[in-house]
Amino acid sequence: MRVTFYGVRGSVPAPGPTTARYGGNTSCIEVVLEDGTTLILDAGTGMRALGATLLEGNRHETVHLLLSHTHWDHVLGLPFFAPLWRKESQLLVYPLPTDAQERFQRTIFDDIHFPVSVNDIPAKVEFAKPSAEPWRIGSATVRRIALNHPGSSQGFRIDDASGASLVYLTDNELVRGEAGEPALDALARFSASASLLIHDSQYLDSDMPAKYGWGHSVIDDVLTLGVRAEARGLALFHHDPNRTDDDLDAIKARSAAWLSERSPVTQLCVAIEGQTLEL
Ligand SMILES: [Zn+2]
Numbered sequence: 448m449r450v451t452f453y454g455v456r457g458s459v460p461a462p463g464p465t466t467a468r469y470g471g472n473t474s475c476i477e478v479v480l481e482d483g484t485t486l487i488l489d490a491g492t493g494m495r496a497l498g499a500t501l502l503e504g505n506r507h508e509t510v511h512l513l514l515s516h517t518h519w520d521h522v523l524g525l526p527f528f529a530p531l532w533r534k535e536s537q538l539l540v541y542p543l544p545t546d547a548q549e550r551f552q553r554t555i556f557d558d559i560h561f562p563v564s565v566n567d568i569p570a571k572v573e574f575a576k577p578s579a580e581p582w583r584i585g586s587a588t589v590r591r592i593a594l595n596h597p598g599s600s601q602g603f604r605i606d607d608a609s610g611a612s613l614v615y616l617t618d619n620e621l622v623r624g625e626a627g628e629p630a631l632d633a634l635a636r637f638s639a640s641a642s643l644l645i646h647d648s649q650y651l652d653s654d655m656p657a658k659y660g661w662g663h664s665v666i667d668d669v670l671t672l673g674v675r676a677e678a679r680g681l682a683l684f685h686h687d688p689n690r691t692d693d694d695l696d697a698i699k700a701r702s703a704a705w706l707s708e709r710s711p712v713t714q715l716c717v718a719i720e721g722q723t724l725e726l
C-alpha cells in the first residue's frame with residue numbers, strides 16, 4: 448500500500464513562507480492498494496495537485512473517493528480535480544455519515560458556489576451504495592467509524608490484501624478524562640496494530656480550554672491513542688493553519704521523545720505535503 452499526502456493542513460489553506468516545508472493545502476491523501484486500485488481520502492485543496500499527477504501519469508482508472516465529511520477544508524479541491532473535467536474519468540464517491548452532507552455535496556456544483564453545474568461535469572461521477580459494512584474496494588476491506596465532530600465526521604480503516612493497514616481519523620476530538628474513555632477505547636480497537644494511523648492533531652495543550660468542543664484533538668491525546676492502539680506508525684495530521692514549520696518541527700521533536708519513552712512499536716511522523724509512505 449502506497450500512501451501520499453497531498454494536503455495536511457486543517458480548517459483553511461495556509462500557504463506562505465512560514466508553512467512551505469510542511470505545506471499549506473488542506474486534507475487530501477492518495478492511497479494505492481496492492482492491486483493498483485486508487486483511493487482518495489478527502490477532497491481538500493491538495494486534490495488539485497493529485498488530479499494533475501494522475502493525468503500526467505495517464506492514469507484514467509476509476510478513483511474511489513472516501514470523504515470524512517463535507518466541511519470546506521475537505522471538499523474545496525473537488526471542483527479543481529482535473530480528471531473531473533475529462534469524460535474518460537470515473538469517480539466513485541462513498542457514503543457520507545449523514546444524508547444532509549450528501550445533499551451538500553451535490554450543491555457544491557449548483558451555479559452559486561461554482562460556475563459549472565453538476566449536470567455539465569464530463570466525468571462519470573457515481574455514488575457508491577455498499578450493501579453491507581465492511582465493504583470491498585479493490586484488494587482492500589474498508590470499515591468506517593463515527594467521529595466526534597460538529598455536524599459529524601467519519602473515519603476509515605483500510606486493510607489491504609498485502610497485510611498493510613491504514614486508519615484515517617479526522618476531524619475528531621478525543622475527549623479527556625473518564626468521559627472520553629469509551630470513545631478512546633473504541634478508536635484504539637478500530638486502529639489496533641495499524642501499519643499507519645493518521646489522526647487529527649490540530650491543537651496543543653496551550654490552545655485549551657478555549658477550543659474544547661471545536662471537534663479537533665490535542666496532540667498529547669493523539670499520542671496516547673497511538674500507544675493504546677499499538678499502531679506501528681502514527682502520523683500527526685490536519686495541522687492548525689497558524690502552526691508554522693518551526694512550530695511543527697518542535698512538535699515533532701517533543702512528540703517523538705514522548706513516544707519513545709512509552710512505546711517500543713509506534714514510529715512518529717508529522718505529515719508533510721508531498722510525502723509518500725510505503726506500508
Ligand atoms: Zn477539517
Ligand SMILES: [Zn+2]
Nearest residue numbers: 516518596618
Ligand atoms: Zn470539519
